[in-house]
Amino acid sequence: MSKHSPLNSIAFQNHDHSICIDQALALAEQRCHQLHARLTPQRKRVLELIWQSHKPLGAYDLLEMLNQASQKRIAPATIYRALDFLQATGLVHRLASLNAFTGCCAHDSHADCCFFICEQCRRVIEMEGNEVASIIDKSARQANFSYQQLSLEVVGLCPDCRTDQ
Amino acid sequence: MSKHSPLNSIAFQNHDHSICIDQALALAEQRCHQLHARLTPQRKRVLELIWQSHKPLGAYDLLEMLNQASQKRIAPATIYRALDFLQATGLVHRLASLNAFTGCCAHDSHADCCFFICEQCRRVIEMEGNEVASIIDKSARQANFSYQQLSLEVVGLCPDCRTDQ
């Protein structure tokens, strides 16, 4: 359960992050091809920036990074459109509690993810396959609530940062 | 399990909401007294506005309501300070996915709440005592993550709205 893959939520472990990046980009190409969606250079660039680390980035962070990298100025709408696309294709998540965006690490499903957010170093891991969804499902059924999507954001300290205390 | 109480998350059921309001305000008085915190008229007014329904309100909604009710103009900072206080005393929750605030319905603990949000009528119920926290706790231990607080927001359709489809 700890093979090196961005899909295993290894953000809190020491790892060769270039592999995360490579895999994420490869997945993006593949996914977009399947969906007949266009991973344009701009969208790809945004995805690359998001994958520079496991720390979520705000839209204006991305904007600044893009504008420093090239000469031409880009406007917020451009970033938000790229982010909309990446979310729609399941390549990126928005973390509501941070107003920030992070690459999707999930193997199977982009939905019903659970995020552990380190409040100190800001790194995030994405937990897949936890039992939360099924519990919520049960609970929703009891309440006669038709559950469509959930977002679970857990704040705390990652292994590194908790020992630094 | 369905006695009338705002503390039972009955937002999706027909109920006499004035009882919710009364109980919420009574709890607020009691809680603030215990904590030696001051439930000033302004803070109380904000809490009353939030409890007017089970639909979360944005800070600027509250601002507008306050400013229409009285003559003197109030600035955003005032609202946000009241909201900060109400959150700190555990009387109000902020729903990150909505940028909005809702009265706390929890019996015991203000923490680790789970919200079911109707995407159509906007009403929200707060689920307490579900098993999510313990699962997250287990999952966090496995990941060596020291979990401090979680927020779970589930979007879907309430019983009323799902039949209206």
Next chain:
DNA sequence: AATTGAAATGTTATATTATAACATTTACAC
């Protein structure tokens, strides 16, 4: 009752995040 220090509120300005509306360019199917 006057003093006083902390808490609460007022006030002004500004930061941060996100979207609307319309023009232009680009890529692809035909």
Next chain:
DNA sequence: GTGTAAATGTTATAATATAACATTTCAATT
């Protein structure tokens, strides 16, 4: 190559939230 839809550019603005400092209110102490 032409037409069309998608993508991007551009400008303006909406929506949410906070910073910084002045003033007022409250309650404890003298």
